Amino acid sequence: EAGVVQSPRYKIIEKKQPVAFWCNPISGHNTLYWYLQNLGQGPELLIRYENEEAVDDSQLPKDRFSAERLKGVDSTLKIQPAELGDSAVYLCASSLGEATNTGELFFGEGSRLTVL
């Protein structure tokens, strides 16, 4: 079974440029998460989807960050314009959600963003 797939793995951009990250969750997983992880720290939740609905986006900086999950499957996370402080690893995770209530999250390898 394929795991959570993220792309690109690495991205280097100039500040003020836009960037987008893509995530394909595990088939059948209703819940999808985007986390931000700074070096030496734990992941911080940006947004959580239940199917196509964003149920928790309280930590998403909406002035520059946007996310969508079309048809409740794949998701994209966009930053426009990027700032130096956005350099981090962006992790996508998925879970079966309330259907099984196991709580286990399956993570992708992450997208490492460097803003110059």
Place this chain on the structure above:
Amino acid sequence: SQQGEEDPQALSIQEGENATMNCSYKTSINNLQWYRQNSGRGLVHLILIRSNEREKHSGRLRVTLDTSKKSSSLLITASRAADTASYFCATETNAGKSTFGDGTTLTVKP
């Protein structure tokens, strides 16, 4: 702010020794999970313990949960060099929100 806080921040031991990591949290939880992350990789789920459980085992892993003290511990027995990684606790609330601590970096010397 992070819900969970791991202690210690870094731990270095010899192969064969046991490693113990602690996690403290602030609010009521539905369950607590431990994850492992190798450098440059995503997180991998290790074990989940529910709020009504006190202890759980999985292979060389032993997790305890004390809801009265809002704390958990992860014990790795007979450690191996391959156990070198960062270990994170994550607490899930009844609303389904998972919050991670900043992790313990474990180094196992061969």
